[in-house]
Amino acid sequence: MPTKIGDASSSRGLVPQTQYTHADKTQHDTRAEESTVQWSIKVSGGVTYLIKFSANFFKKHLYTSSKKLSNVQAEYDKLGSITDEDARWAAAQDAADEAKFQRQLKHRSGDEQKCTVCGHPVNDHPNSGACTKVTQSIGLTGGTKNGKPERGPIHTPCTCTGYSPAYSEKRGLQGKPVLNPLLGATAQTNDAIWMDKIPRAVFEKVLHDALQARYAAVVPTPGWKADGEHIEWDFGAAQRGCILKLAKGTKIADAKAMGYSSVEVTITLDNTDPNNPIFTVGHLDGKKTH
Ligand SMILES: [Zn+2]
Numbered sequence: 484m485p486t487k488i489g490d491a492s493s494s495r496g497l498v499p500q501t502q503y504t505h506a507d508k509t510q511h512d513t514r515a516e517e518s519t520v521q522w523s524i525k526v527s528g529g530v531t532y533l534i535k536f537s538a539n540f541f542k543k544h545l546y547t548s549s550k551k552l553s554n555v556q557a558e559y560d561k562l563g564s565i566t567d568e569d570a571r572w573a574a575a576q577d578a579a580d581e582a583k584f585q586r587q588l589k590h591r592s593g594d595e596q597k598c599t600v601c602g603h604p605v606n607d608h609p610n611s612g613a614c615t616k617v618t619q620s621i622g623l624t625g626g627t628k629n630g631k632p633e634r635g636p637i638h639t640p641c642t643c644t645g646y647s648p649a650y651s652e653k654r655g656l657q658g659k660p661v662l663n664p665l666l667g668a669t670a671q672t673n674d675a676i677w678m679d680k681i682p683r684a685v686f687e688k689v690l691h692d693a694l695q696a697r698y699a700a701v702v703p704t705p706g707w708k709a710d711g712e713h714i715e716w717d718f719g720a721a722q723r724g725c726i727l728k729l730a731k732g733t734k735i736a737d738a739k740a741m742g743y744s745s746v747e748v749t750i751t752l753d754n755t756d757p758n759n760p761i762f763t764v765g766h767l768d769g770k771k772t773h
């Protein structure tokens with residue numbers, strides 16, 4: 484089956500996987516937890532950049548094609564009208580990816596991210612713990628007025644003792660080690676960097692050049708902004724369509740046809756060692772995608 488799901492030369496290889504034991508006792512791969520991911524990029528003159536991620540950027544924005552060959556095969560079987568084999572497999576992979584990307588988007592929705600115990604969002608559960616939501620309503624205040632039980636505004640604290648969204652519950656049942664890699668996400672739109680569509684050498688050069696240029700321009704003065712520098716990753720005209728603006732129901736073909744190949748990300752500098760600066764990528768500004 485000549486399916487190409489991002490070979491070693493695509494930047495997909497930059498997304499590390501870890502093994503976990505599925506609830507059915509078989510071994511599966513899952514994306515490594517964001518806090519464990521570090522990319523090191525060698526720069527001339529003995530300098531090495533270390534790149535990390537925060538705020539779920541790693542899961543939210545770095546998309547990879549479906550690796551489930553059975554899903555691709557199922558789509559292939561539906562595409563009998565395409566006679567060219569390569570074209571048929573490519574269309575099958577696109578269809579499987581479209582389904583995967585739509586699933587991932589749904590994991591960010593209120594349906595999957597709000598607490599199933601109390602119905603309140605993660606923001607109402609500090610550190611994923613007890614819910615702090617207080618509901619106001621008109622009810623019995625406990626006092627009396629004109630000889631009758633008094634009614635008035637009352638405040639009812641939520642009694643939920645721990646955040647438990649459907650997405651985490653499902654992953655927990657599957658045995659996945661990271662329960663909610665999208666914690667806090669709610670928007671059902673997303674800009675995805677499609678790692679399979681960017682050659683790894685191109686990806687690394689874009690990151691390297693963008694960081695080096697900004698570092699040289701601002702360090703030591705005026706200094707890297709404490710809340711992060713806004714940096715463009717422009718993967719170039721040859722990679723048009725590698726950035727997908729996804730919303731509910733977006734067709735992959737339409738998203739690719741937009742021809743986006745550039746995003747703006749926010750990167751903080753987390754140390755002062757000029758030979759081994761550590762950068763953390765934490766935000767993508769969807770308004771700057773082009
Ligand atoms: Zn609640």
Ligand SMILES: [Zn+2]
Pocket residue numbers: 598599600601602603608614643644645646647
């Ligand atoms: Zn709750």
